[in-house]
Amino acid sequence: xxxxxxxxxxxxxxxxxxxxxxxxxxxxxxxxxxxxxxxxxxxxxxxxxxxxxxxxxxxxxxxxxxxxxxxxxxxxxxxxxxxxxxxxxxxxxxxxxxxxxxxxxxxxxxxxxxxxxxxxxxxxxxxxxxxxxxxxxxxxxxxxxxxxxxxxxxxxxxxxxxxxxxxxxxxxxxxxxxxxxxxxxxxxxxxxxxxxxxxxxxxxxxxxxxxxxxxxxxxxxxxxxxxxxxxxxxxxxxxxxxxxxxxxxx
Amino acid sequence: xxxxxxxxxxxxxxxxxxxxxxxxxxxxxxxxxxxxxxxxxxxxxxxxxxxxxxxxxxxxxxxxxxxxxxxxxxxxxxxxxxxxxxxxxxxxxxxxxxxxxxxxxxxxxxxxxxxxxxxxxxxxxxxxxxxxxxxxxxxxxxxxxxxxxxxxxxxxxxxxxxxxxxxxxxxxxxxxxxxxxxxxxxxxxxxxxxxxxxxxxxxxxxxxxxxxxxxxxxxxxxxxxxxxxxxxxxxxxxxxxxxxxxxxxx
Numbered sequence: 001x002x003x004x005x006x007x008x009x010x011x012x013x014x015x016x017x018x019x020x021x022x023x024x025x026x027x028x029x030x031x032x033x034x035x036x037x038x039x040x041x042x043x044x045x046x047x048x049x050x051x052x053x054x055x056x057x058x059x060x061x062x063x064x065x066x067x068x069x070x071x072x073x074x075x076x077x078x079x080x081x082x083x084x085x086x087x088x089x090x091x092x093x094x095x096x097x098x099x100x101x102x103x104x105x106x107x108x109x110x111x112x113x114x115x116x117x118x119x120x121x122x123x124x125x126x127x128x129x130x131x132x133x134x135x136x137x138x139x140x141x142x143x144x145x146x147x148x149x150x151x152x153x154x155x156x157x158x159x160x161x162x163x164x165x166x167x168x169x170x171x172x173x174x175x176x177x178x179x180x181x182x183x184x185x186x187x188x189x190x191x192x193x194x195x196x197x198x199x200x201x202x203x204x205x206x207x208x209x210x211x212x213x214x215x216x217x218x219x220x221x222x223x224x225x226x227x228x229x230x231x232x233x234x235x236x237x238x239x240x241x242x243x244x245x246x247x248x249x250x
Numbered sequence: 251x252x253x254x255x256x257x258x259x260x261x262x263x264x265x266x267x268x269x270x271x272x273x274x275x276x277x278x279x280x281x282x283x284x285x286x287x288x289x290x291x292x293x294x295x296x297x298x299x300x301x302x303x304x305x306x307x308x309x310x311x312x313x314x315x316x317x318x319x320x321x322x323x324x325x326x327x328x329x330x331x332x333x334x335x336x337x338x339x340x341x342x343x344x345x346x347x348x349x350x351x352x353x354x355x356x357x358x359x360x361x362x363x364x365x366x367x368x369x370x371x372x373x374x375x376x377x378x379x380x381x382x383x384x385x386x387x388x389x390x391x392x393x394x395x396x397x398x399x400x401x402x403x404x405x406x407x408x409x410x411x412x413x414x415x416x417x418x419x420x421x422x423x424x425x426x427x428x429x430x431x432x433x434x435x436x437x438x439x440x441x442x443x444x445x446x447x448x449x450x451x452x453x454x455x456x457x458x459x460x461x462x463x464x465x466x467x468x469x470x471x472x473x474x475x476x477x478x479x480x481x482x483x484x485x486x487x488x489x490x491x492x493x494x495x496x497x498x499x500x
Binding site: 068097098137139177180181222223238 | 344387388484
């Protein structure tokens with residue numbers, strides 16, 4: 001069933017849909033009165049709703065559905081800004097599907113791209129729109145927040161967490177295979193987890209040292225070398241598998 | 251270090267590099283005599299090699315590196331052909347990075363795209379090239395094989411395995427969370443695992459029934475709805491996490 005996030009006010013259980021949602025539901029999907037949709041309100045609860053009018057587009061809430069598709073941990077992925085325009089889009093879309101709570105980019109030492117300060121708001125808005133759409137498609141309860149930091153130092157200060165890890169190629173090369181698993185075993189329901197990933201070319205030794213000094217744990221993601229956009233997706237899938245599918249083993 | 255797969259004959263430990271490798275190493279990377287590269291031969295072993303001449307491009311094997319970056323299971327992903335041209339490319343590139351042994355597409359009931367028989371060879375060759383490049387980049391020992399089947403029946407016959415699973419949305423909706431984990435626990439080193447994924451719109455009940463009758467196990471991939479190209483990547487990351495990182499728990 002189609003799902004929409006709605007921030008509009010509700011009156012007696014009735015919602016006048018905002019323009020973009022009205023267009024998608026009525027014009028693209030050609031909904032008719034009586035058709036059902038899922039609505040996520042500001043409380044992050046999912047409600048079943050029925051179309052009561054198409055012009056103006058209006059739905060009536062039927063009942064809460066008590067559905068939760070959020071990861072048991074609040075996960076932030078903090079990615080060194082990649083080279084191409086396409087990669088941040090791919091990371092945002094896929095990380096949203098895979099349950100990230102927050103998707104952040106920072107200018108790493110080896111980041112080739114830099115976001116011009118006066119174009120940041122526009123770029124972020126575009127990525128946030130991708131996250132919002134992907135959150136609807138993947139039936140999330142939350143739309144992840146997309147954030148940008150001009151440097152690692154600021155990114156680290158702005159993203160404290162119960163556990164913080166950094167995906168480090170050298171860690172994988174040295175045959176490190178259990179740090180991620182150990183971190184996931186230590187985490188409790190509702191706790192926060194921040195994971196940092198390098199851009200193309202990786203993090204510098206200086207950056208990794210800075211993170212180690214801040215108590216951030218280096219983790220390996222297996223013996224194969226993953227591209228900058230693949231590593232956060234591997235990480236999120238691993239978190240989901242460990243915390244949602246292999247739970248009787250935790 | 252740069253890695254290349256080489257099928258050319260070796261004489262006294264010396265290899266004349268084929269055109270495309272010679273171009274990449276000598277022209278793109280501007281290698282000089284004495285520079286080192288990794289060479290994977292037909293035996294799937296990785297060797298350290300030194301450039302001995304640039305024109306003609308020639309390297310000399312130094313020693314085997316005894317490196318293995320292959321998953322402990324031989325994993326085939328069998329994907330319902332997606333709608334756009336871009337998605338098979340993305341699946342092939344990422345599934346290669348994530349360790350797939352074989353990446354296959356089949357025309358599912360709900361596949362909107364169909365490959366014209368007289369253009370299949372060309373399309374497959376293009377995807378195989380992506381797999382070959384990604385295998386070098388991710389430092390694999392094997393280049394996965396890219397395959398195409400015009401229907402599910404043929405795909406199933408051509409892909410027997412020690413364990414076969416199908417990612418099924420209904421399975422996830424019904425709250426099934428442990429089938430994948432159980433399958434992975436049952437698998438032994440070197441055994442084969444085939445996983446089937448639907449196209450956009452999913453598999454039909456008839457297709458799932460056909461697979462269940464063939465003993466294929468439905469698995470859920472968590473509570474979020476994953477796009478057709480995201481599901482195989484989630485699956486491969488989960489297999490890697492379970493078999494390469496969380497091994498003391500298996």
